[in-house]
Amino acid sequence: MDTPSERFTLAHGSGGELSNQLLEGSVFKLLHNEFLQKRHDGAVFELSGRLAFTTDSYVVSPLFFPGGNIGDLAVNGTVNDLAMCGAIPKYLSLSFILEEGFSKEEFTTILSTIRKAADAAGVLVVTGDTKVVERGKGDKLFINTSGIGKVHPKAAIDADNIKIGDKIIISGPVASHGMAIMSVRQGLEFESQIESDTVCVHKQVLELLDEFGTDIHFLRDPTRGGVATVLNELARQTQLGMAIAEQQIPVDAQVQAACEMLGLDPLYVANEGIFIALVDAGVSENVLKTLHKATSKQLAAIIGTVVAEHPGQVVMQTEIGGRRVVPMPSGEQLPRIC
Amino acid sequence: MDTPSERFTLAHGSGGELSNQLLEGSVFKLLHNEFLQKRHDGAVFELSGRLAFTTDSYVVSPLFFPGGNIGDLAVNGTVNDLAMCGAIPKYLSLSFILEEGFSKEEFTTILSTIRKAADAAGVLVVTGDTKVVERGKGDKLFINTSGIGKVHPKAAIDADNIKIGDKIIISGPVASHGMAIMSVRQGLEFESQIESDTVCVHKQVLELLDEFGTDIHFLRDPTRGGVATVLNELARQTQLGMAIAEQQIPVDAQVQAACEMLGLDPLYVANEGIFIALVDAGVSENVLKTLHKATSKQLAAIIGTVVAEHPGQVVMQTEIGGRRVVPMPSGEQLPRIC
Structure with a gap:
């Protein structure tokens, strides 16, 4: 005691x-x-x-x-x-x-x-x-x-710089932080423990700015509300469309399983060690290469494109070939996640 | 409802x-x-x-x-x-x-x-x-x-600059904020309401720095723990003595009465709109004049001197002529005052 x-x-x-x-x-x-x-x-x-x-x-x-x-x-x-x-x-x-x-x-x-x-x-x-x-x-x-x-002297990060054709890149797998917290709260046990991705990402970001400067148009870390919320906010703010592909979104298999078990969509789950970059299409493959050099896991991915269609909305190509709107979440999926 | x-x-x-x-x-x-x-x-x-x-x-x-x-x-x-x-x-x-x-x-x-x-x-x-x-x-x-x-380009505010002979100046009457909060908590009623002194003081401070520059050795606002706590911290940090005179300390009559009613020492009560300045003795009277120009009430006062005696301690000359140590408060007089 x-x-x-x-x-x-x-x-x-x-x-x-x-x-x-x-x-x-x-x-x-x-x-x-x-x-x-x-x-x-x-x-x-x-x-x-x-x-x-x-x-x-x-x-x-x-x-x-x-x-x-x-x-x-x-x-x-x-x-x-x-x-x-x-x-x-x-x-x-x-x-x-x-x-x-x-x-x-x-x-x-x-x-x-x-x-x-x-x-x-x-x-x-x-x-x-x-x-x-x-x-x-x-x-x-x-x-x-x-x-x-x-x-950074070369940085020009501003939602006003986002333009049609920009590629949407995610720096690593989604939903780890939120699911790590949830697994503790719910007392879930998995083969191996789900760990929060809490880590600082500025070294990766500064490397991108060194190399690609103003071609990095926008950056945001998808914490509360996850990737879906960030993309919805950007779609609204820019009045452009965000088109993403479900199969491109990196999710750890165990995190995916935990999400399914709890009925949660990983796109809405909080992250603490990844970021979303909206970059000029011309440099997107090279941005990906630079991100892949940084870690052995090479899980960064281009998940979508900024489009003129469906302004203000996020639309996802699903794995089974359909398309669906990914809405802004209305309620509270995971309170006090950060 | x-x-x-x-x-x-x-x-x-x-x-x-x-x-x-x-x-x-x-x-x-x-x-x-x-x-x-x-x-x-x-x-x-x-x-x-x-x-x-x-x-x-x-x-x-x-x-x-x-x-x-x-x-x-x-x-x-x-x-x-x-x-x-x-x-x-x-x-x-x-x-x-x-x-x-x-x-x-x-x-x-x-x-x-x-x-x-x-x-x-x-x-x-x-x-x-x-x-x-x-x-x-x-x-x-x-x-x-x-x-x-x-x-401010002329500012050199540092506890290391405090020296023996410096005058201790207070910019206005003490204990108003703490007693305003206490009067609400305790449901006390007075002839006129005690009001918190919450106000920004930077204009007064910048005027002093314009005029007296590096002769302003140190500044601190006596919030939680009040004047007594600030002076004790400074005495300890500098290993000099702080000698103050009770009768020089400005306290509003009504605040004083409220303190007496609740058994509180105004020197320990929180403030939110005054500051303590430790200044070179040579400019202290002029500092006071500048502070007096700023308000019609002219309640700023020189309350004491930095001395070689009783290093690390605050000693007060009382109104009835004695001297007593003003200790660092140990416990909690007024929780959640700010």
């Missing part, structure tokens, strides 16, 4: 002695760098040019899942959002909302994961905040990470 | 149709600007030089209080943290964690307040995120705001 001192109390969020102990004893120790060292309300650094700025709050439940925990999710998610802006991720902020009674041991494990994920992504956590809410007014731990990056 | 459609459901956080309706129908409409217009995962802008970056999550309860609500608190708090770095606030991110069942009407009111506070502070909300958690797993609404600012 934990002793009360191993769990968070409201006083840890008070700004007083216990807040200081929490910060000095774990947060600053595990995340140590010259910026946090200043113990100030914010971080100051030199940075110039076109910058990208993004934010995400993470409320994933459960906090720990096969392949990761809320800590690497919070780092990778925000790093990836910066990458989707065509930016080299630089600095992160980190803000915790802890529920009274949450385990300090779990918190420390998550902090260590944050440190590892930040190191792997080459970013620094430079400023932060910690709040504690009463038992029953939160759910163990919510994390917000915001991030700043420097936009 | 509200109909169910006037309250948030989990689907509003799903990334699907209802998420889109929420964003298009209220968030993007009320906060409209060229950056949000892009509907991307992050915002891209040009900014160069020494930048400041800060984050804060706001979990104040209740959401609405005399003088403000969580919306202006979230804007002003982060704007002020940037100001404390000596920076001109520029861009904010905004991330909501909504509890299922929270009122859309209240949310809209808070969004309007955010817009007004951002306009007043001269900052733009350029990127954001919305999550919804199940009933009983949150508390109506938590907000994270992160911010980016451009550091």
Whole structure:
């Protein structure tokens, strides 16, 4: 059994002695760098040019899942959002909302994961905040990470740049993150465990920008709502059609089986380690080659084309030869997936 | 009675149709600007030089209080943290964690307040995120705001610059925010209502930096834990002594009375619209004059001096002539004050 001192109390969020102990004893120790060292309300650094700025709050439940925990999710998610802006991720902020009674041991494990994920992504956590809410007014731990990056000089990522004929490329197999979370929630067992794909993708993105520059028209990571939601948003925003082919969409066999078991469409399931790129048709095969060079699995695929037909809609050629509209999801398939 | 459609459901956080309706129908409409217009995962802008970056999550309860609500608190708090770095606030991110069942009407009111506070502070909300958690797993609404600012060319705000003889200046009366929240929680009634001091202070700060530059050694806003906590942190960090005089500390008579009624020491109560400046003794009287010019009330005051004695401690000369240590608070005086 934990002793009360191993769990968070409201006083840890008070700004007083216990807040200081929490910060000095774990947060600053595990995340140590010259910026946090200043113990100030914010971080100051030199940075110039076109910058990208993004934010995400993470409320994933459960906090720990096969392949990761809320800590690497919070780092990778925000790093990836910066990458989707065509930016080299630089600095992160980190803000915790802890529920009274949450385990300090779990918190420390998550902090260590944050440190590892930040190191792997080459970013620094430079400023932060910690709040504690009463038992029953939160759910163990919510994390917000915001991030700043420097936009790649060749990047021109903008939905306005999407044009008819652009190829729709996906960088890896879909639905792993969502199904990893669901398998824990539902207590499903498979031959081998389904793992979340939570990983940072900015190195792949920066390589594409180096090589293909403005021929990379748009980037988006299909997190909540999955590939179907991202493509629907783009179809609406551009008032162009998105035509995709079911058989081109990479799905791990076990993930596919789990989706079928739960009656979920993998196109709507969340991802945390892949991205969608809309690229000039002329470079699409070479983009694919570059993506394939990066991993041994070579699962990136061209899944479709931007078309003039069915403006505002996503239409899929099915494996059995038919065509169907892939609608924007209306309800909630998988709450608190990220 | 509200109909169910006037309250948030989990689907509003799903990334699907209802998420889109929420964003298009209220968030993007009320906060409209060229950056949000892009509907991307992050915002891209040009900014160069020494930048400041800060984050804060706001979990104040209740959401609405005399003088403000969580919306202006979230804007002003982060704007002020940037100001404390000596920076001109520029861009904010905004991330909501909504509890299922929270009122859309209240949310809209808070969004309007955010817009007004951002306009007043001269900052733009350029990127954001919305999550919804199940009933009983949150508390109506938590907000994270992160911010980016451009550091004033003359600013050199660093605890390392604090030196013996520096004067400790406070920009206005203490404890108003905390007591405004407490008066609502406790249902206290006074002759006139105690109002939170939630306001942005960066204009005052930038004026000081224009005029006094590097003679402004350090800035900090005494939010959670109040003036006593900030001074204790500085005493520890610098290993210098902070000597303050009780009779110099400005407290509104009604706030003082409310503190006495609840047995609270105003030095430990949260503030949201004042700051502490540690300045070179040679300019302290002129700093005070500049602060007094800014408001008709002229309540800024020199409350003490940085001394070689009692290193690491805050010692107060009391009104009745004695001296006492003002300790770092250990426990939780006022949870969820910001």
